[in-house]
Amino acid sequence: MRFQSLTLAAAGAALLAPTSPPPDPPFVPDGPEVLREVDVSAADLLSRVSKCTAVSKGRYRSDNGATAKIPVCGTDDVVFWKADMDIDCDGQVTGRCNSRTDPHFSGATAFRQSDGRPLSAERLPYIVVPTPSGIWDYRAHGVRGGSVVAVVYRGRVRYAVVGDVGPRGIIGEASYATAKALGIPSDPRSGGTASGVTYIVFKNTRVKPIEDPAAAVVAGERLAKKFVGGE
Numbered sequence: 001m002r003f004q005s006l007t008l009a010a011a012g013a014a015l016l017a018p019t020s021p022p023p024d025p026p027f028v029p030d031g032p033e034v035l036r037e038v039d040v041s042a043a044d045l046l047s048r049v050s051k052c053t054a055v056s057k058g059r060y061r062s063d064n065g066a067t068a069k070i071p072v073c074g075t076d077d078v079v080f081w082k083a084d085m086d087i088d089c090d091g092q093v094t095g096r097c098n099s100r101t102d103p104h105f106s107g108a109t110a111f112r113q114s115d116g117r118p119l120s121a122e123r124l125p126y127i128v129v130p131t132p133s134g135i136w137d138y139r140a141h142g143v144r145g146g147s148v149v150a151v152v153y154r155g156r157v158r159y160a161v162v163g164d165v166g167p168r169g170i171i172g173e174a175s176y177a178t179a180k181a182l183g184i185p186s187d188p189r190s191g192g193t194a195s196g197v198t199y200i201v202f203k204n205t206r207v208k209p210i211e212d213p214a215a216a217v218v219a220g221e222r223l224a225k226k227f228v229g230g231e
Contacts, residue, residue, distance in 0.1 A: 042152045045224060062172050128163070151200075161216050
């Protein structure tokens with residue numbers, strides 16, 4: 001979820017502390033293919049999800065206290081929703097994702113790497129699905145850890161995986177790396193965007209290993225082409 005920014009005083013104190021390490025350099029995902037321009041355009045994908053046939057029994061909130069108005073929609077091939085993006089920084093401790101940068105940090109993710117460790121929110125583009133409830137159970141719709149996702153925002157398409165599970169009644173959250181790839185502010189305290197993000201999850205798919213962002217891109221491009229009629 002989004003959080004308030006650090007106060008000026010706190011930020012100043014952190015900068016002046018003599019033992020504070022220098023800031024980490026900006027993260028650049030391994031391999032140029034992870035952020036390369038995709039063959040299927042945002043407009044192509046959005047045209048295929050312009051109409052919603054709801055598969056959820058109710059609607060989700062974007063944040064605590066917000067009106068529940070976001071349905072999960074579906075076709076034969078995908079489930080999708082249109083929401084905000086809050087920043088998930090959970091999983092492995094990294095320079096950008098830790099208990100200092102994120103007051104709600106958790107060292108665990110619902111799904112794990114092939115070596116058994118939690119996922120890295122800083123390095124891996126992933127999205128968060130709601131905990132199964134009476135509103136919707138992602139497992140009943142061909143969605144699981146590692147499912148391939150196309151995330152669309154302001155004309156950009158980036159591919160990710162399903163990597164974590166969040167609150168039962170809230171939808172619209174993705175990892176630090178997902179936000180960064182889309183040009184969305186990625187700070188776990190103050191980042192994210194209030195609207196305009198479309199999450200398209202391809203049913204009955206799985207990236208192996210889940211922690212390989214390049215594999216998600218390859219699978220995502222193939223599935224997206226098929227979805228919009230390119231194959």
